[in-house]
Amino acid sequence: xxxxxxxxxxxxxxxxxxxxxxxxxxxxxxxxxxxxxxxxxxxxxxxxxxxxxxxxxxxxxxxxxxxxxxxxxxxxxxxxxxxxxxxxxxxxxxxxxxxxxxxxxxxxxxxxxxxxxxxxxxxxxxxxxxxxxxxxxxxxxxxxxxxxxxxxxxxxxxxxxxxxxxxxxxxxxxxxxxxxxxxxxxxxxxxxxxxxxxxxxxxxxxxxxxxxxxxxxxxxxxxxxxxxxxxxxxxxxxxxxxxxxxxxxxxxxxxxxxxxxxxxxxxxxxxxxxxxxxxxxxxxxxxxxxxxxxxxxxxxxxxxxxxxxxxxxxxxxxxxxxxxxxxxxxxxxxxxxxxxxxxxxxxxxxxxxxxxxxxxxxxxxxxxxxxxxxxxxxxxxxxxxxxxxxxxxxxxxxxxxxxxxxxxxxxxxxxxxxxxxxxxxxxxxxxxxxxxxxxxxxxxxxxxxxxxxxxxxxxxxxxxxxxxxxxxxxxxxxxxxxxxxxxxxxxxxxxxxxxxxxxxxxxxxxxxxxxxxxxxxxxxxxxxxxxxxxxxxxxxxxxxxxxxxxxxxxxxxxx
Amino acid sequence: xxxxxxxxxxxxxxxxxxxxxxxxxxxxxxxxxxxxxxxxxxxxxxxxxxxxxxxxxxxxxxxxxxxxxxxxxxxxxxxxxxxxxxxxxxxxxxxxxxxxxxxxxxxxxxxxxxxxxxxxxxxxxxxxxxxxxxxxxxxxxxxxxxxxxxxxxxxxxxxxxxxxxxxxxxxxxxxxxxxxxxxxxxxxxxxxxxxxxxxxxxxxxxxxxxxxxxxxxxxxxxxxxxxxxxxxxxxxxxxxxxxxxxxxxxxxxxxxxxxxxxxxxxxxxxxxxxxxxxxxxxxxxxxxxxxxxxxxxxxxxxxxxxxxxxxxxxxxxxxxxxxxxxxxxxxxxxxxxxxxxxxxxxxxx
Numbered sequence: 001x002x003x004x005x006x007x008x009x010x011x012x013x014x015x016x017x018x019x020x021x022x023x024x025x026x027x028x029x030x031x032x033x034x035x036x037x038x039x040x041x042x043x044x045x046x047x048x049x050x051x052x053x054x055x056x057x058x059x060x061x062x063x064x065x066x067x068x069x070x071x072x073x074x075x076x077x078x079x080x081x082x083x084x085x086x087x088x089x090x091x092x093x094x095x096x097x098x099x100x101x102x103x104x105x106x107x108x109x110x111x112x113x114x115x116x117x118x119x120x121x122x123x124x125x126x127x128x129x130x131x132x133x134x135x136x137x138x139x140x141x142x143x144x145x146x147x148x149x150x151x152x153x154x155x156x157x158x159x160x161x162x163x164x165x166x167x168x169x170x171x172x173x174x175x176x177x178x179x180x181x182x183x184x185x186x187x188x189x190x191x192x193x194x195x196x197x198x199x200x201x202x203x204x205x206x207x208x209x210x211x212x213x214x215x216x217x218x219x220x221x222x223x224x225x226x227x228x229x230x231x232x233x234x235x236x237x238x239x240x241x242x243x244x245x246x247x248x249x250x251x252x253x254x255x256x257x258x259x260x261x262x263x264x265x266x267x268x269x270x271x272x273x274x275x276x277x278x279x280x281x282x283x284x285x286x287x288x289x290x291x292x293x294x295x296x297x298x299x300x301x302x303x304x305x306x307x308x309x310x311x312x313x314x315x316x317x318x319x320x321x322x323x324x325x326x327x328x329x330x331x332x333x334x335x336x337x338x339x340x341x342x343x344x345x346x347x348x349x350x351x352x353x354x355x356x357x358x359x360x361x362x363x364x365x366x367x368x369x370x371x372x373x374x375x376x377x378x379x380x381x382x383x384x385x386x387x388x389x390x391x392x393x394x395x396x397x398x399x400x401x402x403x404x405x406x407x408x409x410x411x412x413x414x415x416x417x418x419x420x421x422x423x424x425x426x427x428x429x430x431x432x433x434x435x436x437x438x439x440x441x442x443x444x445x446x447x448x449x450x451x452x453x454x455x456x457x458x459x460x461x462x463x464x465x466x467x468x469x470x471x472x473x474x475x476x477x478x479x480x481x482x483x484x485x486x487x488x489x490x491x492x493x494x495x496x497x498x499x500x501x502x503x504x505x506x507x508x509x510x511x512x513x514x515x516x517x518x519x520x521x522x523x524x525x526x527x528x529x530x531x532x533x534x535x536x537x538x539x540x541x542x543x544x545x546x547x548x549x550x551x552x553x554x555x556x557x558x559x
Numbered sequence: 560x561x562x563x564x565x566x567x568x569x570x571x572x573x574x575x576x577x578x579x580x581x582x583x584x585x586x587x588x589x590x591x592x593x594x595x596x597x598x599x600x601x602x603x604x605x606x607x608x609x610x611x612x613x614x615x616x617x618x619x620x621x622x623x624x625x626x627x628x629x630x631x632x633x634x635x636x637x638x639x640x641x642x643x644x645x646x647x648x649x650x651x652x653x654x655x656x657x658x659x660x661x662x663x664x665x666x667x668x669x670x671x672x673x674x675x676x677x678x679x680x681x682x683x684x685x686x687x688x689x690x691x692x693x694x695x696x697x698x699x700x701x702x703x704x705x706x707x708x709x710x711x712x713x714x715x716x717x718x719x720x721x722x723x724x725x726x727x728x729x730x731x732x733x734x735x736x737x738x739x740x741x742x743x744x745x746x747x748x749x750x751x752x753x754x755x756x757x758x759x760x761x762x763x764x765x766x767x768x769x770x771x772x773x774x775x776x777x778x779x780x781x782x783x784x785x786x787x788x789x790x791x792x793x794x795x796x797x798x799x800x801x802x803x804x805x806x807x808x809x810x811x812x813x814x815x816x817x818x819x820x821x822x823x824x825x826x827x828x829x830x831x832x833x834x835x836x837x838x839x840x841x842x843x844x845x846x847x848x849x850x851x852x853x854x855x856x857x858x859x860x861x862x863x864x865x866x867x868x869x870x871x872x873x874x875x876x877x878x879x880x881x882x883x884x885x886x887x888x889x890x891x892x893x894x895x896x897x898x899x900x901x902x903x904x905x906x907x908x
Binding site for chain 2: 342383
């Protein structure tokens, strides 16, 4: 088998304000023709930098050592690390192409998609506009965009996210390159769309014969698509193996730890059963902490656009000490419900009662008294802290606002207790938010939310911005704190497996409507609604054997 | 932890201007340093004017009681010559720096206090208050700034021109022009900051509006102000000089003022007397250039996309060196993120 890409002892160093940083350190990798090589690793492991070097896409501040030899379909070999200007431009698109993470930003909004595909063709081959257009239509048809003759003249905003990613892939395939670098091609997409894009990438390999370098942090995607896997950690390749070997018997401790922290559906059942046992007998009849009845939340349309109904007739209840997992894809209204419960988004209809206060039409003055009894954990730990205050001051903020302490300094004793509860060293209180890693910040965020010992905690995708191993630790911490403090919680996530780990009951949202609600065993074990079934079937599991079987089921369901 | 000291650096290195000089390279550093030197000379001259100036700004006779005489060529007694009115050019140059500095301080302070407060209110509360303030600010923009300054100068000093009367008139007229700038910049930042999750988190905690505004929003939305201050300071000098040149400035007996001196020197130039116009003009150009260079350099350096960095070399110490086993230890193994300096996001002005 020939190698289309040979990376030899690649090292990349970036010049930053903090000095030179070595992002990739002595990486040696081969990509065989017609295979999918997955490069996996956590953020900062150098996987994206390694892959960008194949197309020579590194920024000016990077200095590159070693060699990246790319072989074209005609057998011509070039070392990308030394290429410049025209030679580099010739390589891009023709020999190697790229698919980016975010389809909505990698297409130019002011040109039609057909023009954008044709632009790549005309940059490399002398061809008429008409011929380029015909080629663009052809390649769009081959990536599965229906009615390409009409769609070729449409603008990017007229396509859905998944279709946009298809167009980006069509753009990459247009010149029939030997290797396609796909940088997290499905991370920005919903699970059900992700399954289709993965299917398309598989066809790129099988029908177009392109080798794919797949960069991802999602082990389910790896199990679904990859032939070979390279695990990167701190700029080095720690392990390379065939996908089945790697999942069956990982050799390195880091790989084992990485695989171990991937949440899998089914592990939560035992935990939920254990929690149910510990509840007092009269728990069923206790007054719910939160009760939603036919809840409706509407965002008014602007400039004569129709109103957007984000949440449409949703009813649910959370009883004291219970964790309700709210699952749905982007735009399903799950975050809106969480924000409405915290009084950040006004309720438009129905009723939503939180700790006995009716949120429909409630003024800030009425909501304020219950604020001390509700905690909120935000999705992105990087932006949910005031960057100018230390962690201790941030955590002390609720204590000071509700007059438990006179000043942040006076609250320091309680803050230290809280830091200890979330397993952060006391000294971290004196640091600023940017000096903590994502996982540490999210733990500090938990500490802040729990400072007033709330009866209700709203967690809005608290782990979606974190790496898997960090996510596992934060989820464990959440479970532990819940056991100790016994708060009721709404846990919002797009990841079924994450919700399964923590929630007593799971509610599935689809386009603002509640399609299914029940215990984890009911919803995940025996889903009744067609949408839940589809959601479950599209979720790739981190096990190649099982995933191959699930994929067949999924294809059967679709076809 | 070793990264602790690295991330914070010593206090000296984190001081505003020092840290920027350290992080700059090449031409950008040259521009910044040149600007700092020019500005430094200007400020020092202003502060130590009584010690530096050989004579007073309104002095017409030497200690011996003999008049200087008008339009004397540069000599040992008068290094830069004398003016039509018989003043010493060098002395008026040095005292003029002091007047300019006073005007800058008063104008910038007044416009910052008013502009930032209004911008904070407009941005935070939005609604009709925001709309009215923005419309008024836009209306002020549409006036020629010099015309506005002249009107305010007449209103404030009413034709009188004592030293402080003149300074206040000039400063307040400049303030009126600057307030909309501070208002708009602060408002834009506040609107951006307001939607940040940490402000929402303060709302969820139950903080009052006043507390959110002062503790969370205000301090985070003032990052662009130092840049505008330096740029406005140079504009203040120009406006003051223009007012003086047009005769709305300060009487020569009350204080020295470069624009007035230039005005008096207009007729001299045609008759081959170069020293009366050249030196006040140079003083204006150099001080404005110094402040502008500092402002522009700070602007470029604050934006990571415009900032040039020294080309990547071998790392001095391996920041990515593993700290213990993967996954072990007290924290998450996300060192690269924890130790990297945060990149600042500046809103576009």
